[in-house]
Amino acid sequence: MVFYTMLYTGYAQAQHRVNPDEIKEKMQWFADGKLGIFIHYGIYSVKGIDESWSFHNKKISYPDYMNQLKGFTANQYKPDELAQLIKESGARYAVMTTKHHDGVALWNSKYGPLNVVKKTPAEKDLLKPLYDALRARGIKAGAYFSLIDWSHADYPGFLKDSSRYQVNAQPAKWAKYLTFMNGQLDELAKQYKPDLWWFDGDWEHSADEWKASAIRQKLLSYNPNAIINGRLQGFGDYDTPEQNFPVSRPNYKWWELCMTINDNWGYQPQDTNFKTPYEIISIFTDAVSYGGNLLLDIGPKGDGSIPPQEVNILKELGAWNKKNGEGVFNTVAGMPQGHYYGASTLSKDSTTVYLFVPAKTSAPVLVKGLKNSIKKITVLGSETPLNYKIVGKISWSAVPGLLYIPIPENQQDKYMSVIKIELNGKLDLYRGKGGFLTNE
Secondary structure (H helix, E strand, C coil): CCCCHHHHCCHHHHHCCCCHHHHCCCCHHHHHHCEEEEECCCCHHHHCCCCCHHHHCCCCCHHHHHHHHHHCCCCCCCHHHHHHHHHHHCCCEEEEEEECCCCCECCCCCCCCCEHHHHCCCCCCCCHHHHHHHHHCCCEEEEEEECCCCCCCCCCECCCCCECCCCCCCHHHHHHHHHHHHHHHHHHHHHHCCCEEEEECHHHCCHHHHCHHHHHHHHHHHCCCCEEECCCCCCCCEECCECCCCCCCCCCCCEEEEECCCCCCCCCCCCCCCCCHHHHHHHHHHHHHCCCEEEEEECCCCCCCCCHHHHHHHHHHHHHHHHHHHHCCCCEECCCCCCCCCCEEECCCCCEEEEEEECCCCCCEEECCECCCEEEEEECCCCCCCCCEEECCCCCCCCCCEEEECCCHHHCCCCEEEEEEEECCCCCECCCCCCCCCCC
């Protein structure tokens, strides 16, 4: 992943070169899916250091970094159990790092010897069994692929303060690298048929240099329904802000927040700053409220096992999703800010509003500007109707009153309660400035 997060916190919106109307049908499962699990697995997990960046930024020498190949056993890598854990989390898709910037492929690539089958004690393809296990559970399979390959002799970049050559000075050498890179993409497309491509590293070259349009066309020739993330110099299908949560709703129709479960993408034993289940759930529901997805990252150890803290978080998230998923999956973005001071979503027909209420609360929930009459209000997980009160409604005014909804303590979720408001008709909101005029 990228340490320079600022590169991806807004610039992509101005560079979309794909017509949203042409991709809306294939994007529907992504829009409905809401939650994905990112898996950063590679040789960097052996020493527990920054993936690829540790040698690029000279925290460790390149030979010392690559020496991790000898310790990469994957002897506790259990794709079926991992897929089951992802299923239990409630995620609808998963994205596996097929190759990071270090150039180490997790499959037996015919393009160069640098892969875990030929160069590590693992001696096995790590992709196919996972993708098979995911698809057997109805989970879409995504492939992270670094356009950058700092290990390849024909790639210009290497260390942060040095490069092998300039593209415009040696176009033939750059063409050789593109042949290599496209050869690996062909392998992945043919052998694993990813439902989603998650590119990284596009910032080092222009769309013309990458021949980004040709990459897109090529991948769609294999699978016209494949989805491509927003890191292909404008030739992707959705935006991918990294780590930093957007304060205002992103402009582009489809977007996904990718975020670590602690502070690092790959496994690092010293990093114990794990987000709590509540924090993950609140970030997730905020993203969904804005019409986006969450791609939550986990980092297996060098042997392939999943740290117990990460297992616990995914299980807690899954238990919450099992109870409250109606308010998350297959919904659309919620009410505009100002109507409810929290996250919300809507059913696709706009006749049901879901409000996310953090942890325990003694105060009633407040909704402003709701013009609809109410059919029923419940807490997800309970069929008992909630009482509610409308305050400040004046009979001769078109301005609606304030809706207060008390939540009984015995119906509150330990992390995040979801209030379901069933309306008579489609959601109708008052957007005026108040006052006493009947037509305001």
